[in-house]
Amino acid sequence: MLVVENLNVAYKVNRRLKPTLHDVSFSIAPGEVVALVGGSGSGKTTTGHAILGLLSENGHVTGGKIMFRDQVLTELSPKGWRSLRGRAVSLIPQDPTVSLDPLRRVGEQVEDMLSLHSNLDAAQHRQRVYELFETVGFRDVELRYRQYPHELSGGMKQRVLIASAIAGEPDLIIADEPTSGLDATVQKQVLDLISDLCRRSRTAVVLVTHDLGVAADRADQIGVMEHGRLVEVGTPDQIFNSPQHPYTKRLVGAVPSRVAVPVRDVAAVEKREPAITVTDLHKSYGDIEAVAGTSFEVRHGETFSIVGESGSGKSTTARVLLGLTEATSGSVSVLGKDITQLDRRGYRPLRQDIQIVYQNPYSSFDPRFDVFDVVEEPLRAFQPPQLPWKRKKANRDRIVAALEAAALPPSFADLHPAELSGGQRQRVAIARALVVEPKILVLDEPISALDVSVAAQILQLLENLQKERGLTYVFISHDLAVVRAISDHVAVMQNGQIVEQGSADDVFSRPSSPYTQKLLAAIAGQKLVHL
Structure with a gap:
C-alpha cells in the first residue's frame, strides 16, 4: 500500500538546508502496523509528516519518493493533497488538547471531516458522527457530540481524534504518539481500537512512538530510527531478541520490563x-x-x-x-x-x-530565564532582596553544584531551556529542586514524556x-x-x-x-x- 524509498528531508535554517532524514526506506501492506521508534530528534515524526505532506513551511523533501498505491505523494499538488488527505490517508495527532478547537463542540469538529469527504446532508452527518463515536467506545453519543474538549478526559479527547481520523474510512493512518501521556487502561482501550480497525477494515497504520512496549505489543514490523536514519527494521521478535545495530541494543536494554528489578x-x-x-x-x-x-x-x-x-x-x-x-x-x-x-x-x-519535579519541565520554566535563573529561582525565594549581580555571584557555586549533581556541566548555566533536549530540561528541573538541599x-x-533511553x-x-x-x-x-x-x-x-x-x-x-x-x-x- 505504501512504499517509502530513499526519502531525504531537510529544513531551511538561516537560509541553509539542514538535512534531517537520510535515505529512509520501508513499506507497509494493507492491515499491517509498522512502528517507528527512536529518541527525540531521530526523525520518526518528520517521516510521518512527510508521508502526509504536512512538513512545516521550511521543510522540504530533497530526495527519494513516497508511493501510495499508484500515486507518487511527493509529486502531489496542494489540490491533490486536499482530495487525498482525510479520505485515503489520515492522521491521529499526539496532543488532543492542542489539536481540538476549544470553542467548538467535539461532534461538530468530527463533522468537518464528513463535510469535506462525503455527500451526506446535515442530518446524516450527525447520525454518522454518532456511529463513529460508538465505534470508538463512547456510550452516550448524543451527550458526547454536544460536549466541548474541556469537558472530556485525555482518553476521551484522543478517541474524538480517532473518530475524526477514521471518518473518511482511510486506507492508511499515521498515528503520531496516539497514547502518549494516557493511563495504562485508557492506552490499552485506544490501542485495541486501532488494532480492531486494522483487522476489520484492513487499514494500514504507521505508529510513531517512543514506547517500545507499545511497539512490541502492536506492531508487525518495527523500524528503529537514529539521527534521521532507519538503522534497523524487523519483527518484534527480531528487534528485541536479536538486535543488530548498537543503538537498537541500547534502546532494548533500557526498556523497564527488561531491566533487572x-x-x-x-x-x-x-x-x-x-x-x-x-x-x-x-x-x-x-x-x-x-x-x-x-x-x-x-x-x-x-x-x-x-x-x-x-x-x-x-x-x-x-x-x-x-x-x-x-x-x-x-x-x-x-x-x-x-x-x-x-x-x-x-x-x-x-x-x-520538600520540592517538586514536574511532568513537563519546559512549561514550568519562565521562558525569559536562562538555566542559571531557572535553577536559582528557589534560592531567591528564601533570600533577602539584594542587587542581582551580588546575588548571582553569591549563588553561583550552589547553582554549579546543583547542575553537576544533575549530571549537567556548568556551561549549561548560560543556555536557555529552548536550546535543550527533553532529557536535559528534566535534569535542569531536578537541579532546580536540589539547589535548596531538600529532604x-x-x-x-x-x-512520561521522555524516550526510553533518556528515561x-x-x-x-x-x-x-x-x-x-x-x-x-x-x-x-x-x-x-x-x-x-x-x-x-x-x-x-x-x-x-x-x-x-x-x-x-x-x-x-x-x-x-x-x-x-x-x-x-x-x-x-x-x-x-x-x-
Missing part, C-alpha cells in the same frame, strides 16, 4: 522513622471528593509510589503534601509537622525541605542521588513498569481511595485488588516478557 531491603526501610504520615485524608471540590480517606506512611530514604488512572486522586494528594492545596479533613505530617494545622506562612519554612522530592510523572538515564540519576543524599521520593506515575523497577512501597488509588498498598514486590507479584489486577493486565509490553 533491584533487590530492595524493604525490611530495613520499614524500620526507619516516617518522613510523611497521612491519616484519613479528605479533599473535596464542591460536591466532588477528589481524595476520600487515604492513609499511608513514607519512610526516610525510600521511594514511595502512588499509581492510578487520571482522576484517581494521586496528584491532588501530592498537592496537599506540598502545601499547594488545603486538606478538607484528616492529618498530614511532613517531617514531624502537621501541615493541616499550618497556614501558608507557617508552611513556608518546610518548602526548602523530600515529589516526582510528578517525571519521565533510563533520569531514573539512574535519581537512584544515585537518593543513595548519596538519603532523599525521600514520592513518585507519582501511571507507568507501572517504571514503578516496579524503582519503588520500595506502592499505593494504588482509585476514585480517591487507596485500594491496595504494600511492598512493590507484593503489589506487582501478588495483587489482591481487582482494580490492581486490571491495571497490571493493561501494561504495554506484556509480550516483552516472552520475546
Whole structure:
C-alpha cells in the first residue's frame, strides 16, 4: 500500500538546508502496523509528516519518493493533497488538547471531516458522527457530540481524534504518539481500537512512538530510527531478541520490563522513622471528593509510589503534601509537622525541605530565564532582596553544584531551556529542586514524556542521588513498569481511595485488588516478557 524509498528531508535554517532524514526506506501492506521508534530528534515524526505532506513551511523533501498505491505523494499538488488527505490517508495527532478547537463542540469538529469527504446532508452527518463515536467506545453519543474538549478526559479527547481520523474510512493512518501521556487502561482501550480497525477494515497504520512496549505489543514490523536514519527494521521478535545495530541494543536494554528489578531491603526501610504520615485524608471540590480517606506512611530514604488512572486522586494528594492545596479533613505530617494545622506562612519554612519535579519541565520554566535563573529561582525565594549581580555571584557555586549533581556541566548555566533536549530540561528541573538541599522530592510523572533511553538515564540519576543524599521520593506515575523497577512501597488509588498498598514486590507479584489486577493486565509490553 505504501512504499517509502530513499526519502531525504531537510529544513531551511538561516537560509541553509539542514538535512534531517537520510535515505529512509520501508513499506507497509494493507492491515499491517509498522512502528517507528527512536529518541527525540531521530526523525520518526518528520517521516510521518512527510508521508502526509504536512512538513512545516521550511521543510522540504530533497530526495527519494513516497508511493501510495499508484500515486507518487511527493509529486502531489496542494489540490491533490486536499482530495487525498482525510479520505485515503489520515492522521491521529499526539496532543488532543492542542489539536481540538476549544470553542467548538467535539461532534461538530468530527463533522468537518464528513463535510469535506462525503455527500451526506446535515442530518446524516450527525447520525454518522454518532456511529463513529460508538465505534470508538463512547456510550452516550448524543451527550458526547454536544460536549466541548474541556469537558472530556485525555482518553476521551484522543478517541474524538480517532473518530475524526477514521471518518473518511482511510486506507492508511499515521498515528503520531496516539497514547502518549494516557493511563495504562485508557492506552490499552485506544490501542485495541486501532488494532480492531486494522483487522476489520484492513487499514494500514504507521505508529510513531517512543514506547517500545507499545511497539512490541502492536506492531508487525518495527523500524528503529537514529539521527534521521532507519538503522534497523524487523519483527518484534527480531528487534528485541536479536538486535543488530548498537543503538537498537541500547534502546532494548533500557526498556523497564527488561531491566533487572533491584533487590530492595524493604525490611530495613520499614524500620526507619516516617518522613510523611497521612491519616484519613479528605479533599473535596464542591460536591466532588477528589481524595476520600487515604492513609499511608513514607519512610526516610525510600521511594514511595502512588499509581492510578487520571482522576484517581494521586496528584491532588501530592498537592496537599506540598502545601499547594488545603486538606478538607484528616492529618498530614511532613517531617514531624502537621501541615493541616499550618497556614501558608507557617508552611513556608518546610518548602526548602520538600520540592517538586514536574511532568513537563519546559512549561514550568519562565521562558525569559536562562538555566542559571531557572535553577536559582528557589534560592531567591528564601533570600533577602539584594542587587542581582551580588546575588548571582553569591549563588553561583550552589547553582554549579546543583547542575553537576544533575549530571549537567556548568556551561549549561548560560543556555536557555529552548536550546535543550527533553532529557536535559528534566535534569535542569531536578537541579532546580536540589539547589535548596531538600529532604523530600515529589516526582510528578517525571519521565512520561521522555524516550526510553533518556528515561533510563533520569531514573539512574535519581537512584544515585537518593543513595548519596538519603532523599525521600514520592513518585507519582501511571507507568507501572517504571514503578516496579524503582519503588520500595506502592499505593494504588482509585476514585480517591487507596485500594491496595504494600511492598512493590507484593503489589506487582501478588495483587489482591481487582482494580490492581486490571491495571497490571493493561501494561504495554506484556509480550516483552516472552520475546
